[in-house]
Structures are given as structure tokens and as C-alpha cells.
Amino acid sequence: MLNINFKSKFITFFLMKTALISELKKEIENLNPKELRDLCIHFAKYKKENKELLSYLLFEAHDNQAYIKGVKTQVDELFDEINKSNLYFAKKSLRKILRLTNKFIKYTGSKQVEVELLIYYCKKLQESGIQFQKSTALSNIYLRQIVKIKKALATLHEDLQFDYEEDVKELMN
Numbered sequence: 001m002l003n004i005n006f007k008s009k010f011i012t013f014f015l016m017k018t019a020l021i022s023e024l025k026k027e028i029e030n031l032n033p034k035e036l037r038d039l040c041i042h043f044a045k046y047k048k049e050n051k052e053l054l055s056y057l058l059f060e061a062h063d064n065q066a067y068i069k070g071v072k073t074q075v076d077e078l079f080d081e082i083n084k085s086n087l088y089f090a091k092k093s094l095r096k097i098l099r100l101t102n103k104f105i106k107y108t109g110s111k112q113v114e115v116e117l118l119i120y121y122c123k124k125l126q127e128s129g130i131q132f133q134k135s136t137a138l139s140n141i142y143l144r145q146i147v148k149i150k151k152a153l154a155t156l157h158e159d160l161q162f163d164y165e166e167d168v169k170e171l172m173n
Contacts, residue, residue, distance in 0.1 A: 049103070056107045064113055071104045072120055079124050090130050091138055097121065098141065111152040112160060118149045119167045126171070146171055 019027075028036065044051040060067045078097045083089040101121050105114045122145050125132060132138035149168055153161055 052103075053107050061108075064108060064110065067104075067108070068113060068116055071101070071117060075101060075117075075121065075124060079128055082128065082130070084128070084130055087131070087135055087138075091135065094125065094130070094132075094138065094141065098145070111155045114152045115149055115156065115160075115164050118145050118152075119164065119171065121145060122149070122171045123167075 028039075031039065040054060044054045056067070060070075075097060078093070078100070082093040098121060101117050105117055108114075122142060125142060130138070132142055146168070149164075149171075153164055153168065156164070
């Protein structure tokens with residue numbers, strides 16, 4: 001009997017339905033500040049990405065330009081560390097840098113930040129001296145970033161589109 005009860009609780013736990021955002025919002029509104037703080041700390045403990053997102057929201061969301069500058073500095077450091085002796089190792093490093101860049105873009109939720117950081121990534125790739133055109137995989141990664149830039153650029157204000165358009169044209173050459 002104990003074994004069956006344990007199995008049903010185990011199955012119930014993993015079949016638990018995830019709440020909708022609207023339900024979570026309503027529940028959060030009912031919390032007092034101390035409970036909300038404890039909940040945020042508890043949330044941040046489980047994943048490094050949660051802690052990074054919370055850090056961004058608390059300390060850096062108010063100044064996107066400083067945030068972009070910090071991300072660019074980190075990207076510069078990672079590009080300096082790329083092992084260029086072998087295209088295989090370079091490809092792995094480039095994918096890692098792109099994953100990191102996309103993670104930082106996701107935190108902001110801003111199309112302008114997305115355009116700026118992806119343009120920067122593509123420029124750094126061009127300047128790196130890596131013959132990415134000789135590798136189909138790297139060439140495809142580069143072209144996908146161009147497509148993502150154009151897609152995000154289309155959602156921006158006309159003035160911003162004009163500002164970034166020349167950078168995009170340079171990437172196409």
C-alpha cells in the first residue's frame with residue numbers, strides 16, 4: 001500500500017499543471033513584500049540563468065547602453081580567447097559566444113539591443129580572421145544572424161532603422 005501511494009504522489013508531482021502567467025500575476029499581487037522577496041530569492045537559487053536575469057532586472061535594466069557596453073566587453077574577451085588553429089574549435093567557440101549573446105539579448109527583451117548586439121557579433125566575426133566562409137556551418141550561422149538582424153530591425157522606429165541600415169549593408173559585403 002505504501003508503495004502504491006508513493007507512486008501516485010510521484011506521478012501527480014510530475015503531471016502537475018503549470019499555472020498561466022495571468023494566474024501567477026494574480027497570486028503575486030496577493031503577496032506581501034517579505035513573501036515576494038523570499039520568493040524571488042528562492043527562484044534565483046535554482047538556476048544561474050534566473051539569478052542573472054534577476055541581477056539584470058535589479059541592477060542594469062535602467063541603463064541599456066551600459067549593459068550593451070558590458071556585453072560587448074565580454075564578447076571581446078571571448079573572441080580574443082578563440083582557438084583559431086582549427087576551424088572545428090573556432091566553430092565551437094563562436095557558437096558559445098552566440099549562445100551567450102542571445103541569452104543577454106533575451107534578458108532585455110528589446111529589439112534595439114538585439115540588433116546592436118547581433119551586428120556587433122557579426123562585425124567581430126568578420127574582424128576575427130576566421131575563414132568562416134569556407135565552412136558551411138559557420139557561413140550559415142553568420143547568415144542566420146543577418147536574417148535575425150533584419151527581422152528585428154523591421155520592428156524598430158524608422159529613425160533607428162536608418163541608423164542601423166548602413167551597418168547591415170556592411171555585413172552583407
